[in-house]
Amino acid sequence: MTSVRDIPRPRVGDAPAAARSVHLSKVYGEGDTRVVALDAVDVEFPRGVFTAIMGPSGSGKSTLMHCMAGLDAVTDGQAYIGDTELSSLNDRQLTTLRRDEIGFVFQAYNLLPTLTALENITLPMDIAGRRPDQAWLTTVIDTVGLGQRLGHRPSELSGGQQQRVACARALASRPEIIFADEPTGNLDSRSGADVLSFLRRSVKEMGQTIVMVTHDPVAASYSDRVLFLADGRIVDSMTSPTRERVLERMKAFDGQPEA
Template sequence: MTPVQQTYPAVPAAPAGVPAARGRALTKVYGRGDTRVTALDAVDVEFRRGEFTAIMGPSGSGKSTLMHCMAGLDSLTSGQAWIGDAELSALDDTGLTRLRRDRVGFVFQAFNLLPTLTALENITLPMDIAGRAPDRAWLDEVVDAVGLRPRLGHRPTELSGGQQQRVACARALAGRPEVVFADEPTGNLDSRSGGSVLSFLRSSVREMGQTVVMVTHDPVAAAYADRVLFLADGRIVDEMTSPTAERVLDRMKAFDSAGRVVEVG
């Protein structure tokens, strides 16, 4: 007997003018006593709609923690985070799950595709789980933008790494989320495949009005963004607009081997 799929209504999008995501006094502490580590130290941040933001910093600076807390994948020790007009700490587990499903897209370094599903089935999987039919016109636009229409019937093992990551990007955009969070999305790719994925994320912002927040260690990847936020010791220490790989690399040289700021450019 086929199980009945339960359908949950989509979470309404935030009113126009509200940032796609924002945080106030974001603080995340791990451990206690001698093992206590402050990964985020009272961070204020805002991600505007239709903007591509890269987050950079030395290892241990808090960049992935910031993204995970903003995306509702990790809880805060204190402070507040919003996706649109929804304050994450005010939601119960069900509400938080619905918000991540309906208003947030995720792209990670590991492609996280199901090997038994085709590319198209992987793209529509979150909506299938939610019991919602995709917007066919939007889905077609995303599929064409990702450039894999001839490969939609292929399973992940029949796709290159770059093609798999583009499927993951398409899956993140297919539900028309308010914001896409990408954690080192090109970390497992060669430069050509990585450039293809970054170009797709860039075009999703420019042509589709998507909001993208990407954690990266690569100055070339950061140069695809509209702005770059630099973290050190759990704090935002600088911001750069209209970045180039050379400017970003020069700015990263301002951190010592321990991740501390040694100069401000």
């Protein structure tokens, strides 16, 4: 196991991290087919910070996100959401944790086609049987800026609008942390910019914690800091990223073609 202590740490405040990992490892397969997706990763995602995770294909960035979000079991080490250690939870507790403490935005297929935009936004709270905080909901909805389209079904919304609804859903239950997996991967640049601005505002104005996996330097430039993964390890980080600097850094990965 390689030590990761030499990796520069991001600025961390006194407040505990929204999520962190300790020596987190994930191994697929055995023997010849053994693949180490995550290799003893130590990482912290501080509260109120927009973190982007980048890296070439197969670097383990999605696996890291899945393990941190309790969607995938870890092989070794621990993942924490707030103070809760995920491997100690059973499926039911994990489900509750995802529902109450975590928000998700996926690359595609984020919304239930049978529900209206508004119903989709309040879905996690409906599942929990909780009434949404109306004032907060209004704030979130105003920020989404869908206006009259809230009563529409997803099939009647554009891709960008759908992703913004998905973001609003993630925000609406005020989770500890939001994980976004390539949220702009399926969008044109303009719609993507809308979604990213929305995520950015939710961090700046609402103090939300967001972790976003992306391979797009433009998307990464909206974040507060970027973590670079390669071969299952965090190899670098960058604060206040710009598109150019991120692009520059990515080129350094052995000239590997980007996925």
